[in-house]
Amino acid sequence: MHFTISREALLPALQLVAGVVERRQTMAVLSNILLVLQGQELSLTGTDTEVELVGRVTLDQPGESGEITVPARKLMDICKSLPTDAQLNIELDDHRLVIKSGRSQFTLTTLPAADFPSVEESAGSLMLNIEQKKLRHLIERTSFAMAQQDVRYYLNGLLLEVRSGQLRAVATDGHRLAMCEVDTGVDRNDEHQIIVPRKGVLELARLMSSDSEHVNLVFGSNHIRATTPNFTFTSKLVDGKFPDYERVLPQNSSKLVTANRLGLKDALTRASILSNEKYRGIRLDLENNLLRIEANNPEQEQAKEEVAVEYLGEPLNIGFNVSYLLDVLNVMTEEQVVLRMADANSSTLLQEASNANSSYVVMPMRI
Numbered sequence: 403m404h405f406t407i408s409r410e411a412l413l414p415a416l417q418l419v420a421g422v423v424e425r426r427q428t429m430a431v432l433s434n435i436l437l438v439l440q441g442q443e444l445s446l447t448g449t450d451t452e453v454e455l456v457g458r459v460t461l462d463q464p465g466e467s468g469e470i471t472v473p474a475r476k477l478m479d480i481c482k483s484l485p486t487d488a489q490l491n492i493e494l495d496d497h498r499l500v501i502k503s504g505r506s507q508f509t510l511t512t513l514p515a516a517d518f519p520s521v522e523e524s525a526g527s528l529m530l531n532i533e534q535k536k537l538r539h540l541i542e543r544t545s546f547a548m549a550q551q552d553v554r555y556y557l558n559g560l561l562l563e564v565r566s567g568q569l570r571a572v573a574t575d576g577h578r579l580a581m582c583e584v585d586t587g588v589d590r591n592d593e594h595q596i597i598v599p600r601k602g603v604l605e606l607a608r609l610m611s612s613d614s615e616h617v618n619l620v621f622g623s624n625h626i627r628a629t630t631p632n633f634t635f636t637s638k639l640v641d642g643k644f645p646d647y648e649r650v651l652p653q654n655s656s657k658l659v660t661a662n663r664l665g666l667k668d669a670l671t672r673a674s675i676l677s678n679e680k681y682r683g684i685r686l687d688l689e690n691n692l693l694r695i696e697a698n699n700p701e702q703e704q705a706k707e708e709v710a711v712e713y714l715g716e717p718l719n720i721g722f723n724v725s726y727l728l729d730v731l732n733v734m735t736e737e738q739v740v741l742r743m744a745d746a747n748s749s750t751l752l753q754e755a756s757n758a759n760s761s762y763v764v765m766p767m768r769i
Contacts, residue, residue: 405465434471526620538610549575556642602637655742721769
């Protein structure tokens with residue numbers, strides 16, 4: 403293997419792929435990235451056996467083809483430390499990778515490409531093409547509600563569901579639920595569900611741009627694959643059945659509250675300062691066109707806030723984990739938010755007033 407590449411061409415691909423490489427590995431080869439050169443096409447692959455990411459770079463001139471694995475962090479740090487306009491001459495010499503640039507020279511240890519694991523893929527059962535910004539929007543709107551290290555392992559991920567031309571994302575940790583959907587243009591009558599693990603979800607969000615470029619998604623029986631001209635991302639799936647989330651969506655919420663999102667968010671943020679640090683509980687007292695927010699802590703400190711809202715109905719006192727409410731308000735973008743409530747013991751549904759594509763359910767708590 404022997405090729406020449408500019409720092410500006412190599413570094414973005416390195417940074418892209420190094421994100422999936424764990425610093426602490428039980429297998430030494432997993433700290434490495436796989437370099438494969440075929441003519442002018444250089445591919446870089448990183449994996450932790452659950453998630454795999456392949457970045458691609460086209461060289462200005464063909465090189466001497468070959469494949470090898472090298473330490474990911476060291477190669478990236480070397481590349482970062484070189485001048486912006488640096489040209490790198492990279493050559494495999496007796497199982498060592500020699501990198502020359504100007505008056506600098508580095509020699510890295512390597513491991514055989516044959517030792518590098520690949521994520522096993524099954525045949526794809528569903529393919530769709532979607533704008534990257536739509537997929538990123540779905541993940542940003544829902545991923546905060548994923549569980550972390552829950553024994554119910556199927557909650558430690560994000561449900562992606564295709565049906566009736568819609569791609570829907572759902573996340574829940576058992577205390578709150580986030581759901582968002584976008585149009586895909588895929589006309590399928592049958593439903594297709596997969597659960598993407600937490601690391602795969604966060605990595606996929608990092609890769610998606612905020613523009614109109616498209617990404618090809620393949621849903622397999624045990625993997626999801628996302629492909630663009632610059633990279634191919636593959637993640638294993640969570641093997642489990644996601645709960646019937648539609649059953650927890652409140653149906654008989656007779657109390658309707660409309661509030662300014664930023665005003666409500668600011669009031670909750672201030673009140674949360676004096677909430678119990680462990681349980682984060684606050685109490686909402688609702689009456690005609692007025693919402694009172696109260697927080698207490700074991701030190702007998704207290705915060706009170708009043709927010710003008712649109713509400714006509716019977717008074718209601720209800721408690722929440724303030725962090726759950728703030729998480730929802732932080733991902734919303736519309737000016738007005740609607741809270742649909744039933745009673746102090748029933749979950750609350752939050753939506754944007756002018757956008758029904760996202761829905762959030764938060765369970766109450768005893769205060």
